[in-house]
Amino acid sequence: MDAKSQTPAVNLPPVYSLIARHEVFPEVSHDETARYNFLANLNRHLATYISPGNKIAFDKRVQPNFVAEHGRDFQTRDEVKEAMKQDPHYQSWAALRRSTMEMRQQGGRSMTLRQAEDLAKKVANLNAKSPETLILDPNLKTPYYLSIMDNHCMPGSYHTELFEGDVSNAANYDSGLFVTSGGMLGKYTDGGGKAIASWVLSNAPDFKPKRILDIGCGIGHNTLPLATAFPDAEVIGLDTGGPMLKYGHARAVALGIKNVKFMQINAENLSMFENESFDWVQTTMFLHETSSKAMVNIGNEIFRILKPNGLSLHIEQPQYTAEMPLYEQFIRDWDAFYNNEPFWGAMHDVDMNDWMISTGFKRENLLQFGARSINDNEDHTKPKAPEVEDHGRSAIWNVFGAWKK
Numbered sequence: 001m002d003a004k005s006q007t008p009a010v011n012l013p014p015v016y017s018l019i020a021r022h023e024v025f026p027e028v029s030h031d032e033t034a035r036y037n038f039l040a041n042l043n044r045h046l047a048t049y050i051s052p053g054n055k056i057a058f059d060k061r062v063q064p065n066f067v068a069e070h071g072r073d074f075q076t077r078d079e080v081k082e083a084m085k086q087d088p089h090y091q092s093w094a095a096l097r098r099s100t101m102e103m104r105q106q107g108g109r110s111m112t113l114r115q116a117e118d119l120a121k122k123v124a125n126l127n128a129k130s131p132e133t134l135i136l137d138p139n140l141k142t143p144y145y146l147s148i149m150d151n152h153c154m155p156g157s158y159h160t161e162l163f164e165g166d167v168s169n170a171a172n173y174d175s176g177l178f179v180t181s182g183g184m185l186g187k188y189t190d191g192g193g194k195a196i197a198s199w200v201l202s203n204a205p206d207f208k209p210k211r212i213l214d215i216g217c218g219i220g221h222n223t224l225p226l227a228t229a230f231p232d233a234e235v236i237g238l239d240t241g242g243p244m245l246k247y248g249h250a251r252a253v254a255l256g257i258k259n260v261k262f263m264q265i266n267a268e269n270l271s272m273f274e275n276e277s278f279d280w281v282q283t284t285m286f287l288h289e290t291s292s293k294a295m296v297n298i299g300n301e302i303f304r305i306l307k308p309n310g311l312s313l314h315i316e317q318p319q320y321t322a323e324m325p326l327y328e329q330f331i332r333d334w335d336a337f338y339n340n341e342p343f344w345g346a347m348h349d350v351d352m353n354d355w356m357i358s359t360g361f362k363r364e365n366l367l368q369f370g371a372r373s374i375n376d377n378e379d380h381t382k383p384k385a386p387e388v389e390d391h392g393r394s395a396i397w398n399v400f401g402a403w404k405k
């Protein structure tokens with residue numbers, strides 16, 4: 001604490017007990033809570049005190065050594081990666097960052113597996129109360145870009161069911177995102193959805209969407225804020241992950257949100273939806289998990305199903321541009337190599353304006369803006385330390401999109 005200003009030296013993550021519970025939220029024991037608190041704080045410690053040392057190592061050692069050896073500066077972020085991989089400070093930070101993710105996944109996995117049958121029963125009971133708003137397709141094939149690895153080290157990824165009706169992975173996802181994000185996404189981990197709903201309400205007050213599609217909705221963390229902000233709209237969340245949808249639907253029923261439907265569909269083929277049938281198509285932290293080919297298909301489908309004067313928005317971490325220093329590109333790209341996000345780098349290299357225009361949007365109707373999580377865990381009455389950039393993890397996003405005019 002700075003004695004004069006009372007400003008803390010670091011903003012500590014909120015305690016895990018602040019997370020909002022609902023009927024299908026897993027039971028978290030005292031020790032499991034302590035483990036999650038430890039990991040959230042370790043993540044914050046790494047971002048605040050250890051990660052800045054990577055830049056110092058780059059400036060003081062890695063770059064000068066490279067220039068001395070090669071007679072020129074770095075030309076690609078891959079060259080930066082190969083050189084930084086030899087640096088002991090970077091090695092320590094990267095190993096710890098990877099370990100916190102593995103520990104968080106294993107902590108959530110053991111917690112949800114010990115109660116997997118209870119969770120499955122609770123979810124089935126809630127889903128039976130509103131069967132018409134959960135449309136599953138047990139024959140849907142999981143796209144290869146989701147099945148070839150465990151996304152962000154989550155064992156079994158989004159699609160695995162260990163027994164009929166198992167939702168333990170989805171419950172793990174729900175309970176553990178608080179740890180990775182340091183609680184910055186709010187009590188219901190919905191700060192992104194709230195931020196985008198708030199942007200639309202203030203920037204397009206005359207826009208009254210009747211049908212909203214949230215592609216890659218997961219368990220609906222960021223879908224439900226859209227349904228709440230636009231209570232007269234029909235909101236559809238779609239995903240390929242059956243367990244995510246079962247859990248997400250039960251969560252929505254438990255939270256009393258009625259204008260939302262969950263559907264198991266691959267976003268690359270939306271032929272069940274007619275041309276021009278949605279007012280708003282949203283994706284949140286989704287595109288980076290798909291392949292380059294899938295992005296083309298998904299982009300074309302979004303444009304096709306959007307009504308004239310409709311809106312499409314995409315929330316992601318910032319794209320890599322020619323103006324972004326190679327060091328920053330390299331550090332932001334860490335997840336691609338060490339957090340099982342193999343499409344992360346390729347997606348962040350795409351020029352999103354070109355992508356949107358290639359699907360049919362006009363350049364003059366493109367949008368781009370920043371969004372910050374609306375975080376109800378924050379205590380706005382207390383002084384805050386300056387914010388720390390946790391590259392690739394911050395609850396501050398780049399939003400791009402377009403009106404279809």
Ligand SMILES: C[S@@+](CC[C@H](N)C(=O)[O-])C[C@H]1O[C@@H](n2cnc3c(N)ncnc32)[C@H](O)[C@@H]1O
Nearest residue numbers: 158216217218221222239240241266267284285
């Ligand atoms: C990182 S999660 C984001 C979930 C959610 N949007 C959120 O903000 O919490 C990405 C989700 O996209 C889904 N997904 C990936 N590719 C998909 C595809 N082709 N069609 C439908 N869903 C897909 C995954 O199953 C996963 O649930």
